Amino acid sequence: MLGRREGPLMRNNAHSLRKSRIITAIVIGILIGCVFAFLFPDGFFIPHTVTPNRHISLAGSKTQEGSDECESSDRANMLKSEFVAVSEKNAKLKKQVRELTERLRLAEQGKDQAQKQFLVLGKQQKAGPFGTVKGLRTTPTVVPDESVNPRLAKILEKVAVKQELIVALANSKVKEMLEVWFTNIKRVGISNYLVVALDEETAKYCDANQVPFYKRDPDEGIDAIGKMGGNHAVSGLKFRILREFLQLGYSVLLSDVDIVYLQNPFDHLYRDSDVESMSDGHDNMTAYGYNDVFDEPAMGWARFAHTMRIWVYNSGFFYIRPTIPSVELLDRVATRLSKEKAWDQAVFNEELFYPSHPGYDGLHAARRTMDFYQFMNSKVLFKTVRYDANLSKLKPVIIHVNYHPDKLPRMKAIVEYYVNGKQDALRPFPEGSDW
Secondary structure (H helix, E strand, O other), rough: OHHHHHHOOOOOHHHHHHHHHHHHHHHHHHHHHHHHHHOOOOOOOOOOOOOOOOOOHHHHHHHHHHHHHHOOOOOOOOHHHHHHHHHHHHHHHHHHHHHHHHHHHHHHHOOOHHHHHHHOOOOOOOOOOOOOOOOOOOOEEEEOHHHHHHHHHHHHHHHOOEEEEEEEEEEEHHHHHHHHHHHHHHHHHHOOOEEEEEOHHHHHHHHOOOEEEOOOOHHHHHHHHHHOOHHHHHHHHHHHHHHHHHOOOEEEEEEEOOOEOOOOOHHHHHOOOEEEEEEEEOOHHHHHHHHEEOOOOOHHHHHHEEEOOOOOOEEEEEEEEEEEHHHHHHHHHHOOOOOOOHHHHHHHHHHOOOOOOOOEOOOOOOOOEEEOOOOEHHHHOOOOOHHOHHHHOOOOOOEEOOOOOOOOHHHHHHHHHHHOOOOOOOOOOOOOOOO
């Protein structure tokens, strides 16, 4: 009986224990839920990085999110701008590649010289309205190269004014004319001039008279002609010697010594061409060119043939700029003179004026003829000017005694007439020469 009484009591105790465990588990679950609700207000499985600073308010979180969105938008806009800039640059590079490819193609063809030159000098342009189009007249100068002749470069740096100077070649055979030459240069006030002394005696003479000079380094070929050569032989040397002046980046007013300076020639130059030269012409037609009609009666209706004529440039007085065509001119003349028995002035003009034709490529150089009354030859003076009351009152820039062999006395007479005012100084001389 006792055993039957204890059974129901133990069963009641076990049931109570299970019930209290369930309640405890529920309570613990609720507590854990509360803790997780506090720690993870946005949800436990949302992939946000958990930071320890959970005290930041919800309003602060929303502000941060808005800031992040603005930064993302700005970054996107910046990337778009960079993409556009890179695209534009890429387009320009492609255009440059196309232009370079075209230049290479033209260079390889070697036919269209004008097109090649234009592509080198600048961009192609459209032709403007009628009457407004003018072609290129002035060629760009070369890049100076002092390594060609460092000693000469130092001399020119001291002597030249605005990268230009007068240059004359002289040896001891022309000492008296050289004296008249530099005396009048000094009187006019010209400081940028230089004598290329072809022998030691001339160098010492210039030094004693405070005349800027330059004596070349020994050169067997040049020295032999320079020391013993006559007027024309020495004149031919200038085309080889002047090359270094141009390579150094200087414009040269080349002058023979049989010239009297009455004004500063640099005040009367145009400087718009590769070569600017005085003329051997004696009037407008011969100096600047004219249409000369050749008559051949046997041709009947076509008996008259028109020709263009101009008297030659004087190779003893010309202004030459440091350009590629100018250097090419000097090379052409010097090369021919080394192989041919020819007059340097004739070769000088042939290379300047002969056009391209089958078997010959002409020189593409710009030319200008100087005013023949300002830059006067002795034929103009002794045959025309001295007899004309108006022309005789004009004061030339220079007078070149190129038409007469009695150079020194005529040079002195010119000084007497134009400088010292002796009105009859030119009268004793004939128009031409005695032989």
